[in-house]
Amino acid sequence: MSLGDTSQKLIESAARISSLPTLPPYATTLVRAITRESRDLERDIQSLLSPYRSQSSQSQTPGGDTQFKSSFNPADDPALATTLMVNHVTLRRNKRCLLAYHRTRIAHLEKSLWSGLPLTQSSSAPSNPSSQESNLTPSESLLASSLSSLYSQLGAQYPDIDLLGSITPPREVYVEIRVLREVGEVQTEYGSLVLGKNSVHFVRLSDVEGLIRGGVVEVVGEGG
Amino acid sequence: MSYYSLPQIQTDAQKVPCTTLLPLPHLGHLSGNPAQTLEKNTSLSLPLWLAEMLLIAPAPNTPAAITMDLPPPLQHRVVNALKANPVTLDLRAQAPHFYALGARMLELFEDEDLVEVLLETFRTRAVEIADRASGGVGGRAAGDEGGFLLGLEDGEKRLWEASREGSASVGKWLAGLGKG
Numbered sequence A: 001m002s003l004g005d006t007s008q009k010l011i012e013s014a015a016r017i018s019s020l021p022t023l024p025p026y027a028t029t030l031v032r033a034i035t036r037e038s039r040d041l042e043r044d045i046q047s048l049l050s051p052y053r054s055q056s057s058q059s060q061t062p063g064g065d066t067q068f069k070s071s072f073n074p075a076d077d078p079a080l081a082t083t084l085m086v087n088h089v090t091l092r093r094n095k096r097c098l099l100a101y102h103r104t105r106i107a108h109l110e111k112s113l114w115s116g117l118p119l120t121q122s123s124s125a126p127s128n129p130s131s132q133e134s135n136l137t138p139s140e141s142l143l144a145s146s147l148s149s150l151y152s153q154l155g156a157q158y159p160d161i162d163l164l165g166s167i168t169p170p171r172e173v174y175v176e177i178r179v180l181r182e183v184g185e186v187q188t189e190y191g192s193l194v195l196g197k198n199s200v201h202f203v204r205l206s207d208v209e210g211l212i213r214g215g216v217v218e219v220v221g222e223g224g
Numbered sequence B: 001m002s003y004y005s006l007p008q009i010q011t012d013a014q015k016v017p018c019t020t021l022l023p024l025p026h027l028g029h030l031s032g033n034p035a036q037t038l039e040k041n042t043s044l045s046l047p048l049w050l051a052e053m054l055l056i057a058p059a060p061n062t063p064a065a066i067t068m069d070l071p072p073p074l075q076h077r078v079v080n081a082l083k084a085n086p087v088t089l090d091l092r093a094q095a096p097h098f099y100a101l102g103a104r105m106l107e108l109f110e111d112e113d114l115v116e117v118l119l120e121t122f123r124t125r126a127v128e129i130a131d132r133a134s135g136g137v138g139g140r141a142a143g144d145e146g147g148f149l150l151g152l153e154d155g156e157k158r159l160w161e162a163s164r165e166g167s168a169s170v171g172k173w174l175a176g177l178g179k180g
Helices: A005-017 A028-052 A078-114 A138-157 A205-213 B006-012 B048-054 B076-084 B098-108 B112-133 B154-179
Strands: A174-179 A184-188 A191-195 A200-204 A217-222 B015-020 B043-047 B066-068
Touching: A005 A028, A005 A078, A005 B006, A028 A078, A078 A138, A078 B006, A078 B048, A174 A205, A184 A205, A191 A200, A200 A205, A205 A217, B006 B048, B006 B098, B006 B154, B015 B048, B043 B048, B048 B066, B048 B098, B076 B112, B098 B112, B098 B154, B112 B154
Parallel strands: none
Antiparallel strands: A174 A200, A174 A217, A184 A191, B015 B043, B015 B066
16 A cells, blocks of 8 residues: 555545535545544654754744754755655645545535535435434534525525525426425415325425425426 | 646546655655665656655755656657547546646656647547537437547546537527427
8 A cells, every 4th residue: 555545545536526416425434544644654754853853952932832943954865855755745645635525525515505405315214314414524514504504694685586596497387296205284375285295286386496406396297 | 726626636646657766765665665675776656746746856966866757648659649540549548637647747848749749639539529529520420439438538528528518508499499
């Protein structure tokens, strides 16, 4: 296993994310392996440099970190300098791969939220929100919930516009829908509507747009 | 050059052949022998992100640790094949990010001939891609003769998808015009 192979695997899995409809589970094992490799590299750098470190020139920075002044001169030992370079560059590479992986996940999360798509597999029972978000890490769930509250705050400023709605103008005013999951009674402009599971209704598109996006009902036909 | 761009990160991961110019006592693991010194004049292939930095001399008046050659996808054999016929070569098998690799390598090497070959290859293949995406001229089927589409490298694949989506959208729009 040569250096940077693990981060390479992480990047390959990140590249797959964008083509998936829902976010895959967080690559905990890979991320841990990369952080472990990075810590080892850092330890190597410190131990390789320790003979050159003079205790007397040790100084305290305002931040409280102990900074060591090193007497190491790259010209004296090009081989050691190269080793340090390899370790350093690998550390930087690992950092770049980790950041890119997380950024790709966040971008996917934002896109799903903005288009109102379910964050993870919607096949799981809707009554069990914990299984719905199982592919998200705790911090990603936190991000998702803060983002959606931000979106709804933004939406509240423009009550006339459905910000998360589709930007394609509808072709028909009425649609025929089939209810995939039990919804119950829904209030519409012209009275209430009882959406029982597997029932088919002919309704105004604007009344059920949110339900269609949430995958609760499906459009089976457009009426004229 | 974006720090977070996945294609760029993948381009940097492609291996290039290198030769060591110094004995490197701590770096045996790069050639698969962690316990041993990496001897002078060892040939090994390193990812571009690592090789690129090792080309820089660690200090003034000292040699760099390694020298680097062009990776196999950009060597004479492939370049000659591209000169002969850019369309038939399976670029994906050479390198998934072929042009990006070329661009990165040409930041480090000077090779006007290679620049010309890569440009000409892209021009010829882009026309071929656009032609096939629009269904082909002269009634030629949009099928994949000779596995050309499977041999597209990453950027070309995006180009193919964009052209196909483009001509499909135009087709849809034209069909909709009649209906009002």
